[in-house]
Amino acid sequence: MPVQKIEKVDFLLRCWEVFNRQGYHNTSMQDLAKATGLQKAGLYHHYPTKQLLMESVLDFAMQRFRSYVLAVAADTSLPVEQRFEKMLRRQRRLAMLQRQGCFFANIALETGRDEIFNKMLLLAMEEWTVSLSSLYADRFEEADAVMEARRVIMEYEGAVVFYKISGNPQYLEDFVTRATKAFRAVPSIQHIHHHTSIGI
Amino acid sequence: MPVQKIEKVDFLLRCWEVFNRQGYHNTSMQDLAKATGLQKAGLYHHYPTKQLLMESVLDFAMQRFRSYVLAVAADTSLPVEQRFEKMLRRQRRLAMLQRQGCFFANIALETGRDEIFNKMLLLAMEEWTVSLSSLYADRFEEADAVMEARRVIMEYEGAVVFYKISGNPQYLEDFVTRATKAFRAVPSIQHIHHHTSIGI
Amino acid sequence: MPVQKIEKVDFLLRCWEVFNRQGYHNTSMQDLAKATGLQKAGLYHHYPTKQLLMESVLDFAMQRFRSYVLAVAADTSLPVEQRFEKMLRRQRRLAMLQRQGCFFANIALETGRDEIFNKMLLLAMEEWTVSLSSLYADRFEEADAVMEARRVIMEYEGAVVFYKISGNPQYLEDFVTRATKAFRAVPSIQHIHHHTSIGI
Amino acid sequence: MPVQKIEKVDFLLRCWEVFNRQGYHNTSMQDLAKATGLQKAGLYHHYPTKQLLMESVLDFAMQRFRSYVLAVAADTSLPVEQRFEKMLRRQRRLAMLQRQGCFFANIALETGRDEIFNKMLLLAMEEWTVSLSSLYADRFEEADAVMEARRVIMEYEGAVVFYKISGNPQYLEDFVTRATKAFRAVPSIQHIHHHTSIGI
DNA sequence: TATGAATGAGCATTCATTCAT
DNA sequence: TATGAATGAATGCTCATTCAT
Numbered sequence: 001m002p003v004q005k006i007e008k009v010d011f012l013l014r015c016w017e018v019f020n021r022q023g024y025h026n027t028s029m030q031d032l033a034k035a036t037g038l039q040k041a042g043l044y045h046h047y048p049t050k051q052l053l054m055e056s057v058l059d060f061a062m063q064r065f066r067s068y069v070l071a072v073a074a075d076t077s078l079p080v081e082q083r084f085e086k087m088l089r090r091q092r093r094l095a096m097l098q099r100q101g102c103f104f105a106n107i108a109l110e111t112g113r114d115e116i117f118n119k120m121l122l123l124a125m126e127e128w129t130v131s132l133s134s135l136y137a138d139r140f141e142e143a144d145a146v147m148e149a150r151r152v153i154m155e156y157e158g159a160v161v162f163y164k165i166s167g168n169p170q171y172l173e174d175f176v177t178r179a180t181k182a183f184r185a186v187p188s189i190q191h192i193h194h195h196t197s198i199g200i
Numbered sequence: 201m202p203v204q205k206i207e208k209v210d211f212l213l214r215c216w217e218v219f220n221r222q223g224y225h226n227t228s229m230q231d232l233a234k235a236t237g238l239q240k241a242g243l244y245h246h247y248p249t250k251q252l253l254m255e256s257v258l259d260f261a262m263q264r265f266r267s268y269v270l271a272v273a274a275d276t277s278l279p280v281e282q283r284f285e286k287m288l289r290r291q292r293r294l295a296m297l298q299r300q301g302c303f304f305a306n307i308a309l310e311t312g313r314d315e316i317f318n319k320m321l322l323l324a325m326e327e328w329t330v331s332l333s334s335l336y337a338d339r340f341e342e343a344d345a346v347m348e349a350r351r352v353i354m355e356y357e358g359a360v361v362f363y364k365i366s367g368n369p370q371y372l373e374d375f376v377t378r379a380t381k382a383f384r385a386v387p388s389i390q391h392i393h394h395h396t397s398i399g400i
Numbered sequence: 401m402p403v404q405k406i407e408k409v410d411f412l413l414r415c416w417e418v419f420n421r422q423g424y425h426n427t428s429m430q431d432l433a434k435a436t437g438l439q440k441a442g443l444y445h446h447y448p449t450k451q452l453l454m455e456s457v458l459d460f461a462m463q464r465f466r467s468y469v470l471a472v473a474a475d476t477s478l479p480v481e482q483r484f485e486k487m488l489r490r491q492r493r494l495a496m497l498q499r500q501g502c503f504f505a506n507i508a509l510e511t512g513r514d515e516i517f518n519k520m521l522l523l524a525m526e527e528w529t530v531s532l533s534s535l536y537a538d539r540f541e542e543a544d545a546v547m548e549a550r551r552v553i554m555e556y557e558g559a560v561v562f563y564k565i566s567g568n569p570q571y572l573e574d575f576v577t578r579a580t581k582a583f584r585a586v587p588s589i590q591h592i593h594h595h596t597s598i599g600i
Numbered sequence: 601m602p603v604q605k606i607e608k609v610d611f612l613l614r615c616w617e618v619f620n621r622q623g624y625h626n627t628s629m630q631d632l633a634k635a636t637g638l639q640k641a642g643l644y645h646h647y648p649t650k651q652l653l654m655e656s657v658l659d660f661a662m663q664r665f666r667s668y669v670l671a672v673a674a675d676t677s678l679p680v681e682q683r684f685e686k687m688l689r690r691q692r693r694l695a696m697l698q699r700q701g702c703f704f705a706n707i708a709l710e711t712g713r714d715e716i717f718n719k720m721l722l723l724a725m726e727e728w729t730v731s732l733s734s735l736y737a738d739r740f741e742e743a744d745a746v747m748e749a750r751r752v753i754m755e756y757e758g759a760v761v762f763y764k765i766s767g768n769p770q771y772l773e774d775f776v777t778r779a780t781k782a783f784r785a786v787p788s789i790q791h792i793h794h795h796t797s798i799g800i
Numbered sequence: 801t802a803t804g805a806a807t808g809a810g811c812a813t814t815c816a817t818t819c820a821t
Numbered sequence: 822t823a824t825g826a827a828t829g830a831a832t833g834c835t836c837a838t839t840c841a842t
Contacts, residue, residue: 023310025226029816039824041818050816099313105361109309110223112364113299121365151378154358161305161357162350164312165321178351204805229833239807241835246805250833404826423710426625429812439828441814446826450812499713505761509709510623512764513699521765550762551778557761558754561705564712565721578751629837639803641839650837 011036012060019057020100023110051116054107058120061103065124069094070131080138084183087132088176091156096169101160128153139186152179211236211246212260219257220300223310224317251316254307258320261303265324269294270331280338284383287332288376291356296369301360328353339386352379411436411446412460419457420500423510424517451516454507458520461503465524469494470531480538480588485580487532491556492572499567501560528553539586552579611636612660619657620700623710651716654707658720661703665724669694670731680738680788685780687732691756692772699767701760728753739786752779 014035019027029050033040047053072078072087095101108121133149140148159175162168206214214235219227229250233240247253272278272287295301308321329350336345359375362368406414414435419427429450433440447453472478472487495501508521529550536545559575562568614635619627629650633640647653672678672687695701708721729750736745759775762768 021313023223023225025223026310028814030814040816041824041826042822044817045823048817101309101312106309108361108365109301109306110226112301113221118365118367122362125362125365147374150362151355154355154362154375155351156354156358157361158354158357161308162322162325162354165308165318165325167318174347175354228831230831238805240833241808242806244834245807248834421713423623423625425623426710428810430810438826440812441829442827444813445828448813501709501712506709508761508765509701509706510626512701513621518765518767522762525762525765547774551755554756554758554762554775555751555754557758558756561708561757562722562725562750562754565708565718565725567718574747575754628835630835640837641803641805642801644838645802648838 012057015057016061020103024107062124073131073134080135081184084135085180088179092172092176095160101164105157138188206236212257215257216261220303224307262324273331273334280335281384284335285380288379292372292376295360301364305357338388406436412457415457416461420503424507458517462524473531473534480535481584484535484583488576488579492576495560496569501564505557538588612657615657616661620703624707662724673731673734680735681784684735684783688776688779692776695760701764705757738788
């Protein structure tokens with residue numbers, strides 16, 4: 001019963017854990033009630049349907065993803081390369097929590113055809129892309145940066161598939177190594193721009 | 201002797217369609233009965249549990265994937281580049297059938313944590329990797345070919361995630377274009393070997 | 401607060417009737433729903449499984465047996481012989497309700513090998529034995545009183561078997577007559593004690 | 601498939617074991633098929649319904665009971681007391697086979713109200729009574745012998761109830777001891793008759 | 801004679817949801 | 822606001838039985 005804000009966060013966190021572990025359809029309101037300590041009817045007091053509850057959870061998951069992963073990209077106190085690697089490492093760590101993989105992809109593949117959460121999920125994926133592309137913008141032009149960011153996210157999602165069915169974290173580790181090395185291999189264009197602007 | 205109401209292949213195909221459309225947990229035996237024209241109890245005459253039925257469906261899906269996608273890699277009547285592109289195009293076409301994406305990834309992300317189909321799924325992904333790496337072997341050494349094949353499959357799976365929540369086939373199209381171009385950009389080592397062997 | 405559709409005692413009584421009439425395995429939750437006026441799902445709100453429901457019913461049956469049959473043994477307002485006969489008559493009456501016989505024996509023979517209700521059933525039989533032996537204590541020493549009580553209960557259970565397959569209440573009637581006569585034939589040791597104590 | 605006589609006996613024996621272990625309602629045709637090695641449809645080839653199959657099994661059980669237990673009473677090569685004890689010992693041994701108790705009583709209490717096997721069961725119980733009373737005829741007049749035989753059978757059935765829920769064979773052992781001792785305690789009237797007839 | 805396939809009804813149990821208090 | 826009680830529909834699975842071959 002989220003009377004205070006802190007309790008609401010805790011409530012959504014627990015729901016997120018259950019949905020992430022069991023999937024959307026395989027999670028019952030009963031499961032959520034048990035996980036949160038509320039009565040089943042209590043859930044309906046706050047969220048009129050399971051679907052709307054899930055939307056709140058997706059929203060909550062995006063907020064957490066933003067502050068834990070995406071925020072790294074904006075942390076200008078670190079050099080770009082370090083920010084890039086740190087982001088990927090955090091994605092990886094997230095996927096390995098109880099071997100749940102990527103929450104967004106889990107729900108995407110399970111419910112994509114139902115068109116039920118697609119709007120939120122696509123927004124999440126696009127925000128992620130924009131965030132990561134802000135790092136690639138140091139090395140590529142705008143359009144290429146976005147494309148490369150999306151490509152790396154795709155690769156990550158695929159790595160998660162291999163990880164999830166094998167339980168082997170090496171797939172994720174290799175992904176981070178590979179992507180980071182590739183990132184470092186591209187020379188910064190910021191530098192060039194700098195020189196140019198100074199030169200003139 | 202067996203006076204079946206439906207051919208086994210046809211039966212499994214219909215089940216595959218339903219599972220692919222609705223996912224494992226969200227598909228009921230009733231759904232499968234309706235789709236195949238059998239009674240619920242009739243399903244149980246042939247498959248003792250839903251899980252074992254799904255295993256047969258996974259097996260069937262792998263066979264079809266083998267003959268429709270993986271077989272292309274072995275078709276030496278075509279040059280390597282054409283085989284590569286043809287394979288990816290067929291993967292893409294498969295994903296776009298009723299916007300179902302990749303059957304293996306769908307089930308992987310939905311049931312991965314249950315460890316229920318992981319063995320079969322991992323075998324499928326590895327066979328796919330081996331098949332695709334046989335094309336990369338034309339450009340890379342053994343180890344690198346495998347790694348590059350796996351990387352491309354991962355990218356494909358990620359592209360499918362984007363496709364599934366957006367409905368936009370461009371994600372898949374771009375993937376095919378990108379991967380094919382990258383493949384063509386790498387010079388064949390067959391050529392070099394040839395020269396070398398002749399040179400000596 | 402609890403806005404129940406049916407009183408708990410009434411609910412358990414109806415379930416007891418059904419189980420007693422049809423046996424454990426041959427009674428479905430549907431049968432119990434119909435008999436109690438609840439929906440099937442409603443039953444599960446109160447009892448998580450059929451087995452646990454049955455345990456509650458067994459408990460309820462024991463309580464009723466206690467207050468209807470066993471209580472007679474403790475009613476010191478009646479002479480021992482009358483209490484003895486009254487107890488047996490009440491057992492008999494119970495067995496003849498809808499020709500159901502002895503609930504405990506019914507369930508015992510049906511589910512005994514499953515070891516599912518044995519603990520409760522044995523407790524019931526032992527309590528019954530203790531209760532009846534308190535009357536025999538007027539005629540026998542402790543150990544013999546218990547043995548004789550158990551023997552008479554056994555004879556009763558056998559009489560019920562004959563009654564149940566024949567529908568002929570004479571078997572039960574004869575049992576009551578026989579046991580009562582035998583009881584009366586044994587001289588009270590209370591009496592002897594009396595004389596002795598006076599004699600000294 | 602009882603092609604030969606010996607196979608039919610074996611078939612019925614296996615069915616008897618299953619019914620005795622699981623009860624009538626809790627035994628499925630599937631269970632019987634598995635136990636006998638026949639196909640389910642094969643069972644229906646020989647017995648049109650489960651109920652009729654059970655009737656054959658009851659018949660078979662009675663035959664076996666006759667030759668294993670009741671036959672002892674007719675074995676005039678042994679003195680009456682030994683025949684009596686031997687009969688009870690065999691009953692007891694039968695009840696302890698896999699702790700199944702008395703087949704007739706099991707089915708009686710489970711299905712008695714259904715009136716479905718009562719005719720056969722009552723015949724069995726009466727034949728048993730007659731057989732045992734032939735031994736009591738050595739000690740009692742006709743009517744008393746029958747009554748006493750019935751009473752001892754009842755006591756046995758009750759002992760089986762205690763045995764089945766406790767698993768403790770002492771209940772059966774005590775029954776045999778008690779009944780045998782009581783039998784021996786009654787003087788033979790054969791002797792008296794002899795003297796009388798000779799005397800005149 | 802024997803059997804694999806099939807079925808309609810039913811099993812214990814769970815679902816998302818509603819409602820009176 | 823919170824909850825115990827209730828529900829109609831559905832879940833995976835089993836039942837006794839039938840039928841074509």
